[in-house]
Amino acid sequence: MAAVLAALGHRIPRLLANALSIATAAAVGWMAVTLLLARPLVYWFSGWAVVAGKAIGISFAPDAAGAAMVAMASLLTLASLIFSSRYFDTVGTLYHSLMLVFLAAMAGFGLTGDLFNLFVFFELMSAAAFALCGYKSEEAGPLQGALNFAVTNAAGAYLVLSGIGLLYGRTGALNMAEIGRRLAEGRPDALVTGALTMISCGFLVKAAVAPFHFWLADAHAVAPAPVCVLFSGIMVPLGLYAVVRIYWAIFSGALAGHQADLRNLLAVIGVATAVVGAVMCYAQRHFKRLLAFSTISHIGIMLMGAAILTREGLAGTGVYAVSHGLVKGGLFLAAGIVLHRTGTVDELELRRMRHGVSWLAAPVFVGAAGLAEVPPFGTFRGEALMSASTQALGYGWLEWVKFGAAVVTAGAVLRFAAGALLGWGRTPDEEGHEIPERPETQGGHRHTPAVMWVPATALIVLGLLAGMVPGITSEAEKAAAQVKDRAAYAARVLDGATVAAAVATAAPVNAGECARGFGALAAAVLLAFISLRPQRKERRLHRLWRGAMRPLRDLHSGVIPDYVTWLLLGTALFGGAALMWVR
Amino acid sequence: MSAGTRIAMFVLSCAAFTALYIAALCGLSPIGQVHGWAAQYGDAINRMSVPALHITDAVTAVNFEFRGFDTLGEEFIMAVSVLGAALLLRKHPDQGSGPPQDKAAGRKISRPGDAVRVLTVGLVGPVTLFGIYIVVHGQLTPGGGFQGGVILASAPLLIYLAGEFGSLQQVAPRWLVEVGEAVGAGGYAVIGAVSLAVGLPFLANYLPPGRVGDLFSGGIVALIDVTVGLEVAGGLLLLLLVFLEEALTRRP
């Protein structure tokens, strides 16, 4: 318990020096690990707990999944703070305070057991993120990216709040366990599906799932690289985490008869997200924007894993999310180094100039292998976990979509590493949009300080090692079982019941999966190779590709009214589909 | 997307969304007729706030006691957006900074008359008093740290309206406002942490509840009320000052 409280004590980050803020992030991480290893507990703030079956106060109900998210958040914050200690020259304490509040918000978001409290932390996270995104306020790009980000996410937040209002009007409760218990007593109707739609879509905006994903690429392309690490590595997966959490804690009882319908709906959204993300990723030449679209694609993969609604699927998603966050964080830091040294992350410009960052190609290659789900990366272990139950349920085709998305995103990253960093191949006449950008740092461009390359490579290596931690899959399965068990969760929070330890069977890694992983890497290398060698014969192919991409590119217009229209359309479709189940 | 496509798509999806929303709303009980589980949270709090806490304003009881942790988060949202605004609107080295001068649009043309100036400056005192009154009576009557804080923040702005930007900077220099805001936000957390020190859960009430209707009833709620008042007054004033300086002095 002391751990939770101490985590809160750190919310007074004011005028902190570099060292102090790094120590704070490390301390929060240590506490999260303590929570992770401890048994699930419930902590009631203000000392008001349950009176006659009604939760009066606000509770934190951390379990392994939530604690793992917090540990992840603090690890990534730690890495980006170390990275930025030499990164910005005009670094003020404002930046550190914002980063720490951002971390505190993510921690609260991962641990809380109260629906409205979840919303409060969601808003706190958003407010800090908007400000961090617009950090380079002397340029037009970051401001526009932050505006797009802020307006769409604020609209999503109001959707969430409306959904919370609906649930409160029905159940008179704000505690997730209690709402779940009350909803399970009644029949599902338009209110239940409406609330599910509004809350899920609101959080899916944060998770950047198609068609709510537009803001992400804009925000990531322009936010400072260390901030991108947090956005891509943990904030976006947290949106997905919230959807998983509210579905299992609140709606799984009431909608128990509609699991197959929900599975189909989420799988379709996941496929759309993975495909759009992968294709757009390949079409980028701005490295940060390329990585941003690859994040969208990988969120689609994670959504497909969670959509299966099985223990293995959830556990796989968790392992995948952790490993992906580490690898993607490392790649964004690498992008930050490139920007620091050369003043640009544009593929074509980098190819034309002589730069001293060719060595970065090595970690980026390794990172790309991580995105391609090659063993022994954590992404591979996660994918292997997901695929078993996906195939058992007859959704084998999803695996092919995931395979394709992994190949294309990894191929695009490899293309950047080989083409821009090593200068291999010929210049493709690919036309992406240029984003005018100033370097984020001033002075000292001649060398790369250790505080920059160490975190970057360390994150990628950690992503590699994550797959080799003994027992990671069985622990993840135990955590997933906890998340899934609505009745046990409610009993723990409302009745103070102790949790029985879940048993998990460690799935052996089979050879087919390994072959699949290496196959993906081979295919990605092939893709990168082809795109760097435009033969005369293939010119026509290129033109065809560009023509086909035009409409899709045009959809990503950077215009807020468009984004909001997509938001409404997506919500209406989701809600319409959900309403069909109960009619 | 062309404007036409956008509107067409919007009309379709908004109509569908609104229909779904209304369908969901019709699942609520008729207005004013809430009963059963749905009514019990509110009823329980209405029942408990006077006997258990000696707080006569149940909304304040929820805000600062039963769900005090939400309010702590809310204070941090306020603090973060002030930080954020300061970060965004900070001066960049390449932007020249002249001495602060009043250059808001239209202000050069008409200075307010003496009578207006005397009146607005004269109002500062009563408004400040009223703000303090609203803050400290939070647990008794409608109002509290938040509402009172906003009123307090508006008092120094009256000075600005009277056309005295210079005096505004003297009355409410930025560092003072910043300190007030920091004390407000930090104070809340410190009050909560003291609960831990005396062996209670975070933010639990450790002071005697006092007499019903007294100014210092409600235990730590009265204290929290004041810190929230400070935080909101400081935060809002700082936001307005940032915007004001932005509007008055910054040159591209």
Add this chain to the structure above:
Amino acid sequence: MTHLPYCLAAWLFAVGMYGIVTSRNMVHLIICLTVVQSSTYALLLAIGFRANAVAPIFADIKPGTPAVDPVVQALMLTDIVVEVTVTALLLGLAVLAHQQTGKLDPRELGVLRG
């Protein structure tokens, strides 16, 4: 008829969204966003309302008198703070974006495309 007050929430949501989608000025768009947010106030207020009840202030009335739900009112207070702060941040961003680009029309800002 008994559900009509709830529908105010749906109306405000739709109207605010209409404003955002058709907006030609960032400041206008941000104000429309506050209208969308006010729909959540309307919803929460209607949910907490009780017929034949008083305000949840027991200074002058006997404790135990039927009163409206204080919880949603506390939520609305939080909501209002969120509104001010998010609006302030957005306005700051819009002002800065105008400084950098000289444009306010959300349809013309597009630096980021494709």
Add this chain to the structure above:
Amino acid sequence: MMWLQALILLMVAAGGLGVVVTRDPLNQAVAASFYGILLGLMFFLFHAPDVALSQITVGALALPLMILLALAKIRKREQETQEENRKPEADGQRE
């Protein structure tokens, strides 16, 4: 439900529409302030005096003030741009 409450609901509904269709931001700031007062009245009539008080202070006071300050800044910048545009023209004529 009393007729007064029904009336204020209708007025808020109309007020929301009014804020949205007021396209000029300066007029809209005034409309938003008025809408803030309407919302405050609505809270008051639905037995939420705490919320009413904060809505009136925020919605009718703080928020419009922020909008006005933002607009003042934007207008100033526009004037400067116009002056800058005029200057090169004048220079051009001199040559």
